[in-house]
Structures are given as C-alpha cells and as structure tokens.
Amino acid sequence: EVQLVESGGGLVKPGGSLRLSCAASGFTFSTYAMNWVRQAPGKGLEWVSAIDGTSSYIYYADSVKGRFTISRDNAKNSLYLQMNSLRVEDTALYYCARDLDSGGGYWGQGTLVTVSS
C-alpha cells in the first residue's frame, strides 16, 4: 500500500524557517518524481515544487523561488522541503504528492504550517 506521511509543520514567526519531511513507503521511491503542493485555509491547491527521481530536475513556483529548497534522499525514501524567510502568506497545509504528471498520482494527508507573529 502506498503511504506518504508528512511531518515538520508547526507555528513559526515571519522570517523564520521550517523543514518539512515526507516519508514514503509501498512503492519504489527512487523511480518517481515528487512534489510539494499547498492549500491555504479555505483556498484552492497551489503547486509549490517538484523534483525528479534522481534530483536532476528541480522546479519551483515563482511564489517560493529563492526561499524554499526541495530535496530527496532515496536511501531513506524521504522527500524534504526547506522553507526559509517564511511569510504570513505561506500559511497552509503542505501536501507531499507523488508524480502529478501520470496516472500514479497519490497524496499524503498533509502537515500544517502556520506563519504568525
């Protein structure tokens, strides 16, 4: 059974940093591109970042470029999102999502990030 479990969310002040993690199981992690997608309270889905299976290709939404860094450790079946210079508008539920661009799309349950003073 495919499982994606996010962790690392919490309350942080504007300008602060957080590192999100996503633990994957039930599939060959290294063969799949992975994504972070966020959803602000009561709002729609916003794609944040993507990384291919070998970390050769990395993409960011304009809204987070230069502040967020995506990475993965295939030996640990884990995906990460380092978030720096956090803003109030980064407050959202952050989902780890497998391979949005195929029939294998699968999402975790999300981890909540709240940026507030």
Place this chain on the structure above:
Amino acid sequence: SYELRQPPSVSVSPGQTARITCSGDALPKKYAYWYQQKSGQAPVLVIYENSKRPSGIPERFSGSRSGTMATLTISGAQVEDEADYYCYSTDTSGKKVFGGGTKLTVL
C-alpha cells in the same frame, strides 16, 4: 502567468449528469488531470491524461478535451460525489498549475 479557469460551483440533483470545465491556453498540447477533494481529506486522482480513469474510480467519472477546454463528466452523480474538483496541467514551459477548483453540490 499561466492559468486554468474553472467555474466556482456546479449543482445537480442525484442521478443527473454533472459537467465541470477547465479552460487553459496550453491544453491543446498538454494533458489535463482531475482531482477530487472531499471535505477534510487529501485530493484523489479521478482522471489522468485527459480521459483515463485510475483503477478503483467508478465508471461514472469520465474526461474529455476539446481545444483549450477539458471537461470532467460525472454521469448519474451520487450524493457521495459532492466535493471540490481541481483540474491540473502544465504550461508550455513545464510549469505546473492547478485550476481554482469547482465545488460540486449534489442535492
């Protein structure tokens, strides 16, 4: 920046056909995907590559594309289909984007 446009809401009675549209300039060249998100739950893929249905998704869910518009059709909508539906695609440079979402009401 690239946008995918969806109607904010669609309402049907149980057993009727619900159609949710998604409009985007790159859709003639890029696949559309559809996600269902029920209240308090993570999104679930219901249609991929314009018209393919993942295993486990009921046959009443179908997808199509014509020009710059993709359409999710739910034939004989059930009360349990009430959810937010999001289309997803990429622009010609590969940047990924979700539509604004459509709230489907079945009552």
